[in-house]
Amino acid sequence: MGYTKELSSLDKKSVLLAGGKGASLGEMISAGISVPPGFVILSTAFERFLKETRLIVEIDAALDKVNHEEVHTVEKASESIKALIMNADMSKDIKEEIEKEFKVLGADFVAVRSSATAEDSATAAWAGQLESYLNTTSKTLLDNVKKCWASLYTPRAIFYRFEKKLHKDKVSVAVVVQKMVQSEESGIAFSVHPVTQDYNQLIIEAGFGLGEAIVSGQITPDSYVVRKKELEIEEKIVNEQERMLVKKKDGGIELVDVLQPTKQVLTDTEIIELSKLIIKIEEHYSFPVDIEWARDKRKFYIVQSRPITTLTSKPAVQRANLYNKVFSRDFCLAHLEIWYRGESTNPKIWTDKKQPFLPYIVFERRDGTVNSYYDMKGFKWIKELLVKTAKKNKRFIKLLEETVCREVKKIKPIYEKRKTLKWNNLVVFLADFEEMFPWLEAMFLFCEMSKEEVKGLDITNIRNLREELGDLSVGVDEVIRKSLEEIYPDKKEYSEVMTVAEILADKILPVPKLKQRNEKYYFTGNKLFTGVDKEFIEKKFRIRFEKTDAPDSLKELKGQRAYPGIVRGKVRRVMGRKQIPTLKKGEILVSPMTMPDFLPAIRNAAAIVTDEGGITCHAAIVARELHKPCIVGTKIATQVFKDGDIIEVDANKGIVRKIN
Incomplete structure (x- = not known):
């Protein structure tokens, strides 16, 4: 029986033999992705090694003594198991097969990486729990393979196994051997x-x-x-x-x-x-x-x-139900009134009649143009079309019945209310919401104007119009969110309108996450409105501005937000592995960087702050998995803060402040 396979012969179904890493690499090769060549030492090689050396009984006995809440029991078991594996002999035929594949690969240096058979499932990503050995040569290859086998029982891997309730499951390990990419x-x-x-x-x-x-x-x-x-x-x-x-x-x-x-x-x-x-x-x-x-x-x-195992939100394509589950194009509120006729919008109309709603004109742009708009009345035609489509797609029928029909019924009352209101009554209808949603009136007026049947759109005129109107980035997502919290309890009869507003807030064009306005004010948001009166917009949306004071000496540091939240607590500086046990539950972990061995400490910490690292480093990934507020890349946190300092970790803004 062979104990190795080339990566190119594997795919996503090979997890039990090649582990998550090996299977994924093979799958990518089959998809035409550039992956360094290599081979996998299958999990069956490790299992045979355990059987022939009769180590499995001793390993199980060591794991039975583990209480993962007590770090010293984890470390003791790990040291014992690692010694057992490293001191045992690998069978001759497995050695020879590995060495043969290494020669066939023709690489002077390889990367040797552990690949757990339970790795990278939807609920448990073993990222960073096992070991990798870079720049491995023929002389160190077999030892590094055994080290990869032993890494299934490092303190962090044992802790992770218990934390994810995998300690009673069969978890094996394969080893990926790849030609070393000399990364520039x-x-x-x-x-x-x-x-x-x-x-x-x-x-x-x-x-x-x-x-x-x-x-x-x-x-x-x-x-x-x-x-x-x-x-x-x-x-x-x-x-x-x-x-x-x-x-x-x-x-x-x-x-x-x-x-x-x-x-x-x-x-x-x-x-x-x-x-x-x-x-x-x-x-x-x-x-x-x-x-x-x-x-x-x-x-x-x-x-x-x-x-990625740490995402909590669903994509807009799932949140927007009818609109984005069924149709591929983006939507804005105007589409609810004029949805499928596809008539062009004449720039002259905007020029002549723009004054009442000038600050709130919303563009859904594609290469600088204004898209077509469609009539809400088209829902009946659309439903009929979808039924025809569904006959060719059984899965679509369920979506049609459970989602489309429900959403069409939900939107119908809005359209009926809107259709029966004259403009003056509409203004009254919107009066309660004007402070929170000042653009609603403008949007409905926009709908009315867009119903004029004008042909022959001149794209150049649209671009000129944008220049005439000016450009200002305004965020509305937070306004929407806070407004809904206040309005829903008292105005449940208009909840449909608010739902439409939510969808609008999610679909207006994105702009850069952070836009500096002056030295002390920042304008945040990821939505786009276009207008000319900056002072008016700033007055209306001043809720979106946040005043920031200059750092008080070195009592305040900034870094990158890795996981949001605000926490106050005592500092515990962990400068190395030996200091991990000193961190008490509820303290804030401050460290140059975290390593996989820090996992027990991170679990007990109220928050994490590091000198180095980006939002994809180990500290950031584990913080998101354990839902711990985390700021990385502060550069000097370990120098500024001392054990016992009371600090506030504002991971919503990426700021760490000393309180006392």
């Missing part, structure tokens, strides 16, 4: 931004050298946010990187100085190129993915892909 640049990417949870945002973190420095949080990488539909770079944070991991000539890795520490790691063109690859992987798997990538000789390679 490398990093991590999430196909859905793990902090904003915006399904149209992906984030790339990039650093010089090998990617382990980013995963472990040893450096603070560049961060690039890209809007997926538009393929536009929304945000770039270029961080200074003084050190990078590189391979040593005789095997192993080392940290060296970066020659140009302030240089942007990836060019804008390279960011978009990598973004396309990330989107391709997400579309192949049909779920959000967390990937590790490397770039060598101007070519991108994917060295790992797994599901």
